[in-house]
Amino acid sequence: MYRRTLLVLVIALAVVVPLAADAQKPIKVGMPIPLSGPPALFGDPASKGAMMFVEETNAKGGVLGRKLELLVRDSKADANEAVRQARELILKDNVDFLVGTLTSAEGPAVSVVAKESKIVFIAPIPKTDQLTAPDKLHPYIFRTAANTTIEGRSAAEIVAKWPVTRVATMSFDYAYGQDVTRAFVEHLKKIKPSVQIVDQQWPKLGEQDYNPFINAQMAKKPEAIFSSIWGGFFVTYSKQAKALGVFDTVKYNFIGVGEAATPETTKSMGADYPVGIWGNSYDAFYWGETAAHRDYTARLSKYLKDEYPSSWAIQGYTGMQFLVEAIKKANSTDSDKVAKALLGLTIETPIGPQTIREKDHQANRGQLYGKTAMDPKYPFPIMKPVTYVDPTKFMD
Amino acid sequence: MPDPSFVFAQSISGLTAAMFLFLIASGLSLIFGVLRVLNFAHGTFYMLGAYAAYQLVQWLGVGPGRFWLAALGAAAAVAALGGLIERVLFRHLYGKEELYQLLFTYALVLVLSDSAKMVWGTQQKSVSRPPELTGSFSVFGATIPSYNLLILLLGPAIALAFWFVLQRTRVGRFIRAAALDRETLGALGVNVSALYTWVFVLASFLGGLGGALISPMRATTPGMDTEVIVEAFVVVVIGGLGSFWGTFLGALIYGQVLSFGILLFPRFSIFAVFALMAAVLIVRPWGLLGRPLR
Numbered sequence: 001m002y003r004r005t006l007l008v009l010v011i012a013l014a015v016v017v018p019l020a021a022d023a024q025k026p027i028k029v030g031m032p033i034p035l036s037g038p039p040a041l042f043g044d045p046a047s048k049g050a051m052m053f054v055e056e057t058n059a060k061g062g063v064l065g066r067k068l069e070l071l072v073r074d075s076k077a078d079a080n081e082a083v084r085q086a087r088e089l090i091l092k093d094n095v096d097f098l099v100g101t102l103t104s105a106e107g108p109a110v111s112v113v114a115k116e117s118k119i120v121f122i123a124p125i126p127k128t129d130q131l132t133a134p135d136k137l138h139p140y141i142f143r144t145a146a147n148t149t150i151e152g153r154s155a156a157e158i159v160a161k162w163p164v165t166r167v168a169t170m171s172f173d174y175a176y177g178q179d180v181t182r183a184f185v186e187h188l189k190k191i192k193p194s195v196q197i198v199d200q201q202w203p204k205l206g207e208q209d210y211n212p213f214i215n216a217q218m219a220k221k222p223e224a225i226f227s228s229i230w231g232g233f234f235v236t237y238s239k240q241a242k243a244l245g246v247f248d249t250v251k252y253n254f255i256g257v258g259e260a261a262t263p264e265t266t267k268s269m270g271a272d273y274p275v276g277i278w279g280n281s282y283d284a285f286y287w288g289e290t291a292a293h294r295d296y297t298a299r300l301s302k303y304l305k306d307e308y309p310s311s312w313a314i315q316g317y318t319g320m321q322f323l324v325e326a327i328k329k330a331n332s333t334d335s336d337k338v339a340k341a342l343l344g345l346t347i348e349t350p351i352g353p354q355t356i357r358e359k360d361h362q363a364n365r366g367q368l369y370g371k372t373a374m375d376p377k378y379p380f381p382i383m384k385p386v387t388y389v390d391p392t393k394f395m396d
Numbered sequence: 397m398p399d400p401s402f403v404f405a406q407s408i409s410g411l412t413a414a415m416f417l418f419l420i421a422s423g424l425s426l427i428f429g430v431l432r433v434l435n436f437a438h439g440t441f442y443m444l445g446a447y448a449a450y451q452l453v454q455w456l457g458v459g460p461g462r463f464w465l466a467a468l469g470a471a472a473a474v475a476a477l478g479g480l481i482e483r484v485l486f487r488h489l490y491g492k493e494e495l496y497q498l499l500f501t502y503a504l505v506l507v508l509s510d511s512a513k514m515v516w517g518t519q520q521k522s523v524s525r526p527p528e529l530t531g532s533f534s535v536f537g538a539t540i541p542s543y544n545l546l547i548l549l550l551g552p553a554i555a556l557a558f559w560f561v562l563q564r565t566r567v568g569r570f571i572r573a574a575a576l577d578r579e580t581l582g583a584l585g586v587n588v589s590a591l592y593t594w595v596f597v598l599a600s601f602l603g604g605l606g607g608a609l610i611s612p613m614r615a616t617t618p619g620m621d622t623e624v625i626v627e628a629f630v631v632v633v634i635g636g637l638g639s640f641w642g643t644f645l646g647a648l649i650y651g652q653v654l655s656f657g658i659l660l661f662p663r664f665s666i667f668a669v670f671a672l673m674a675a676v677l678i679v680r681p682w683g684l685l686g687r688p689l690r
Contacts, residue, residue, distance in 0.1 A: 268522045
């Protein structure tokens with residue numbers, strides 16, 4: 001009798017314990033993002049920003065009583081590899097959601113996987129308009145990055161105020177470069193019809209020698225230049241352009257989008273930076289416009305053990321934040337319910353309130369813009385003054 | 397008709413690019429010519445040269461002459477590493493099938509570039525132009541940065557020094573002999589094994605120097621190794637693998653085609669270079685100045 005009771009008890013335990021454990025199972029989020037090669041410069045801090053958000057959330061008890069678990073995988077900035085990682089995260093690791101990818105090739109590729117698997121996918125960095133274009137849009141894809149329309153038009157709003165008419169562009173010949181340049185040119189012509197586009201150069205992605213492109217461009221005598229040469233490539237481009245006197249010739253009527261004025265870039269170049277040009281950035285530790293931002297920067301600085309923390313961490317952070325707020329609102333981890341909750345969702349991020357629009361699943365994510373200048377407080381140039389360009393008015 | 401000052405500026409920028417490529421491709425060509433190994437890791441020596449120059453500039457600080465000290469130190473450090481790799485690893489490859497050589501040197505690329513990432517991280521690094529060469533000249537209405545001018549002079553100088561060593565010295569004769577018949581040279585009492593090490597050291601030195609000298613003009617980032625190795629391969633294929641002057645000629649052609657290609661095909665100038673390489677491979681598979689392989 002005693003034995004039988006014990007047996008029943010054991011069987012009952014064997015059934016109940018895993019069930020109880022199931023309720024405590026973490027909510028898994030997969031993040032395929034470049035952690036190697038030049039794009040790791042942004043992928044790595046973005047993944048750390050997401051990780052900081054996850055740790056902070058878990059320290060406060062998690063979401064719906066469950067812990068968050070972030071699985072970060074190296075996508076190598078390659079669309080095929082990102083797709084492979086996304087599939088493996090879904091099939092093998094059973095992730096509930098995807099947040100990640102960086103390049104404009106990876107984002108749309110992983111979006112297809114999310115559509116097939118019916119899993120919510122938040123893209124915090126890829127900018128190409130094609131990611132959420134009407135023919136590519138599906139219920140599970142959302143973007144918390146700026147897109148090429150927002151970025152190109154923000155730059156056009158700034159350039160339109162300059163006393164120039166002859167404008168040239170310098171961009172990489174691939175999705176992002178073409179899309180952001182087209183958005184810039186179209187918007188600029190619309191708001192300032194007197195503008196003439198005198199030259200457009202299209203070096204290949206990752207070009208190392210810009211001299212021939214710069215010579216060809218300067219031969220057309222532009223008065224202002226728009227560049228979307230991004231990240232570490234901007235360091236190479238601007239060193240060569242500076243040596244050829246480009247910035248002096250256009251009297252610093254130069255705007256570099258693609259985060260040409262991030263603290264990372266200005267820090268790595270120091271006094272070699274073409275101080276006086278305009279640039280943009282997703283974040284800047286010195287912005288500090290709101291208490292929420294100052295608090296976030298202080299936490300991030302501690303988390304990354306960096307006095308001047310990365311401006312890219314915010315993208316991983318807000319991507320995760322949107323996901324978690326949607327899970328709370330849906331009160332579920334079911335992708336269909338979370339996807340519905342994300343539509344029109346407004347959250348308070350460290351850079352202010354952000355809304356994911358219902359019509360195109362695009363957040364109204366603007367960027368910080370400013371004219372670069374040296375500041376006695378730092379050993380590198382900063383944007384001064386720095387302003388957040390809210391894109392809400394010109395997103396359509 | 398384009399403005400002549402622009403044509404001049406364009407040809408100068410093509411020449412500067414050519415001199416850099418020559419520095420890097422000559423080491424690649426030398427290793428192939430003598431050791432008969434296609435060293436895919438040569439671009440990685442170039443990257444390490446750039447990182448080492450960055451590190452030495454950090455340590456030495458900015459000042460007159462400091463950059464040159466850093467560049468030479470970086471090249472020497474890379475040369476020493478190259479010598480070590482040849483002694484311990486590379487020598488097991490001689491005479492093996494090309495597939496093994498390619499796999500091995502590619503593995504070396506991965507190991508070395510990941511090691512560089514562990515030391516210097518993923519953040520881009522930047523080296524300033526040496527203070528004595530931050531200015532620029534105006535020639536025929538074209539702006540030429542002083543630093544580029546120096547590279548323009550340095551390229552041919554290194555080529556000549558190289559040629560002199562190969563053609564006019566005892567060591568050079570041995571190197572040329574080793575390229576033709578390793579065994580006979582050994583039978584004549586020359587220490588071929590040591591000779592190979594020195595050839596590898598010299599080639600690594602050139603690669604490291606190329607990386608160090610380019611660091612003031614480009615960002616130093618992970619991945620710069622694989623970018624440059626493709627360009628260097630194109631140069632040696634056009635010029636002829638193992639041919640010294642062929643490499644020089646290949647670099648000159650590459651630079652000019654790229655420079656003027658963007659006038660003819662603004663978005664396909666890189667295509668022009670590869671088309672040229674394909675044409676050379678069809679007409680003269682051993683390259684413009686190379687010799688057919690036996």
